[in-house]
Amino acid sequence: xxxHLEVHDIHPVLSFQVSLLDLADITEEGxxxxxxxxxxxxxxxxxxxxRIQNKIGADIIMALDxxxxxxxxxxxxxxxxxxxxxxxxRCIAAHERPDAQNLFGIVQGGVDPILRDIxxxxxxxxxxxxxxxxxxxxxxxKDSFWRVVAQCTAALPADKPRxxxxxxxxxxxVVCSALGADMYDCVYPTRTARFGTALIPEGVLKLxxxxxxxxxxxxxxxxxxMVCKKYTRxxxxxxxxKDPMGSQLLSYHxxxxxxxxxxxxxxxxxxxxxxxxxxxxxxxxxPKGDVPKWVCNAMExxxxxxxSCCSPIH
Amino acid sequence: MRFVVTKSCGGSSRVRVGxxxxxxxxxxxxxxxxxxxxxxxxxxxxxxxxLATLDSPGPxxxxxxxxxxxxxxxxxxxxxxxxxxxxxxxxSFVLVASPxxxxxxLPESIGANKLGAAFETPSGRRxxxxxxxxxxxxxxxxxxxxxxxxxxxxxxxxxxNRASVDRTLRWLDDCIALDKTGGENIFGAxxxxxxxKERQRCATEVVKRNVPGP
Numbered sequence: 001x002x003x004h005l006e007v008h009d010i011h012p013v014l015s016f017q018v019s020l021l022d023l024a025d026i027t028e029e030g031x032x033x034x035x036x037x038x039x040x041x042x043x044x045x046x047x048x049x050x051r052i053q054n055k056i057g058a059d060i061i062m063a064l065d066x067x068x069x070x071x072x073x074x075x076x077x078x079x080x081x082x083x084x085x086x087x088x089x090r091c092i093a094a095h096e097r098p099d100a101q102n103l104f105g106i107v108q109g110g111v112d113p114i115l116r117d118i119x120x121x122x123x124x125x126x127x128x129x130x131x132x133x134x135x136x137x138x139x140x141x142k143d144s145f146w147r148v149v150a151q152c153t154a155a156l157p158a159d160k161p162r163x164x165x166x167x168x169x170x171x172x173x174v175v176c177s178a179l180g181a182d183m184y185d186c187v188y189p190t191r192t193a194r195f196g197t198a199l200i201p202e203g204v205l206k207l208x209x210x211x212x213x214x215x216x217x218x219x220x221x222x223x224x225x226m227v228c229k230k231y232t233r234x235x236x237x238x239x240x241x242k243d244p245m246g247s248q249l250l251s252y253h254x255x256x257x258x259x260x261x262x263x264x265x266x267x268x269x270x271x272x273x274x275x276x277x278x279x280x281x282x283x284x285x286x287p288k289g290d291v292p293k294w295v296c297n298a299m300e301x302x303x304x305x306x307x308s309c310c311s312p313i314h
Numbered sequence: 315m316r317f318v319v320t321k322s323c324g325g326s327s328r329v330r331v332g333x334x335x336x337x338x339x340x341x342x343x344x345x346x347x348x349x350x351x352x353x354x355x356x357x358x359x360x361x362x363x364x365l366a367t368l369d370s371p372g373p374x375x376x377x378x379x380x381x382x383x384x385x386x387x388x389x390x391x392x393x394x395x396x397x398x399x400x401x402x403x404x405x406s407f408v409l410v411a412s413p414x415x416x417x418x419x420l421p422e423s424i425g426a427n428k429l430g431a432a433f434e435t436p437s438g439r440r441x442x443x444x445x446x447x448x449x450x451x452x453x454x455x456x457x458x459x460x461x462x463x464x465x466x467x468x469x470x471x472x473x474x475n476r477a478s479v480d481r482t483l484r485w486l487d488d489c490i491a492l493d494k495t496g497g498e499n500i501f502g503a504x505x506x507x508x509x510x511k512e513r514q515r516c517a518t519e520v521v522k523r524n525v526p527g528p
């Protein structure tokens with residue numbers, strides 16, 4: 001069972017999502033899975049999940065949802081969406097600290113716009129403090145992914161936070177932000193660090209590559225993090241994937257990158273130059289102008305003109 | 315490097331407090347002192363930005379094993395970057411290089427021969443000759459460094475134990491000859507196992523080379 005717990009900053013945000021389980025038995029009662037501690041079957045009900053989160057005391061807590069892979073089609077998807085709505089009522093009923101802890105509902109429905117619509121309406125009726133867009137970041141094609149996000153952000157209340165779970169790649173974050181999303185979580189920056197991959201404005205830098213062994217430059221000359229101020233690609237090449245310190249240093253840089261991306265994106269909105277920020281971001285990532293079609297489509301819906309970044313062929 | 319005993323307790327007591335002047339620029343270190351162990355130059359247990367939070371009376375002393383760098387970066391790259399202090403971004407620390415490591419790349423006496431010492435590294439057993447060792451030492455530019463020793467466990471034969479002393483002394487001479495910094499920062503290694511006689515022989519011979527420290 002993968003239980004994602006994130007705590008960040010001064011306001012601990014705890015997300016408790018049964019995300020895309022490999023082995024789980026899901027019934028109306030709850031989710032039965034193998035306990036990571038002793039392998040015995042454990043039942044997690046909506047009530048139990050809220051009870052635990054009430055105890056942990058996070059500022060934002062998540063409903064227990066019935067989530068299935070977006071690649072699944074058929075009645076199971078519909079069942080999961082309706083069950084998510086039934087479970088949100090059980091979560092709301094079980095929540096003992098609504099004054100101190102904000103319960104976010106999670107929109108499910110796969111890539112089916114009709115199911116998503118029903119789910120959004122159902123959650124909005126419950127007038128929750130915030131909404132998560134779940135069930136994505138699981139291997140669905142990019143075109144379906146952005147359309148679901150766009151549909152949800154259009155239908156969810158404007159004055160409440162919209163949290164896209166499991167996103168993600170820097171490009172995905174820029175696109176989802178353009179579409180009106182507010183919050184994200186993802187293992188990508190640290191996980192990719194453990195595999196020796198650094199995040200840079202151009203995309204990624206694979207430090208295990210032979211060329212890195214004698215490269216005395218920092219990971220990213222525009223980055224002001226501790227790792228980029230102190231260490232060369234050459235030294236890091238010999239640490240990453242082999243020594244825990246390599247993972248630490250690279251994770252440090254990747255997280256700095258994500259924070260800087262987030263800060264720059266934020267400021268560009270505040271200062272009224274978000275389209276320019278997007279154009280700048282895309283130009284560095286796609287210097288030949290080969291911006292993926294799905295990004296172009298999404299930006300069109302988001303009302304952001306990126307024609308200057310796309311070469312005529314694409 | 316300079317060392318001065320600043321206080322001894324007299325009588326039959328051997329304990330003493332000393333001052334060690336080392337580093338560039340020079341720092342004054344009090345002894346007895348603890349060396350922090352490292353893996354490929356950086357402490358394994360704490361990230362570099364938190365090193366400064368360690369409660370240390372003077373600049374921390376780090377122990378670095380040159381053998382950790384057998385797989386890279388190469389001496390030429392380390393030199394090009396500017397040596398250990400630059401590469402590790404530990405400019406204000408005192409770095410001590412010696413092949414001693416209790417976890418990684420341990421000496422393997424069975425693999426040693428008259429040409430060099432052997433170490434069990436993560437990429438297999440490697441033979442390190444004095445010339446290889448000095449290539450690394452030159453590029454590392456540590457503040458203090460130990461000569462290459464033929465370390466043997468306590469249970470080897472007398473003959474093997476004697477040979478380890480002979481080799482260690484020969485390699486000390488090789489290291490001194492190949493040292494580009496004029497012998498300022500060498501610690502001569504003393505071996506001899508559990509044989510007091512051999513230890514004394516080794517110590518006496520090392521002292522004759524008049525290196526800054528044993």
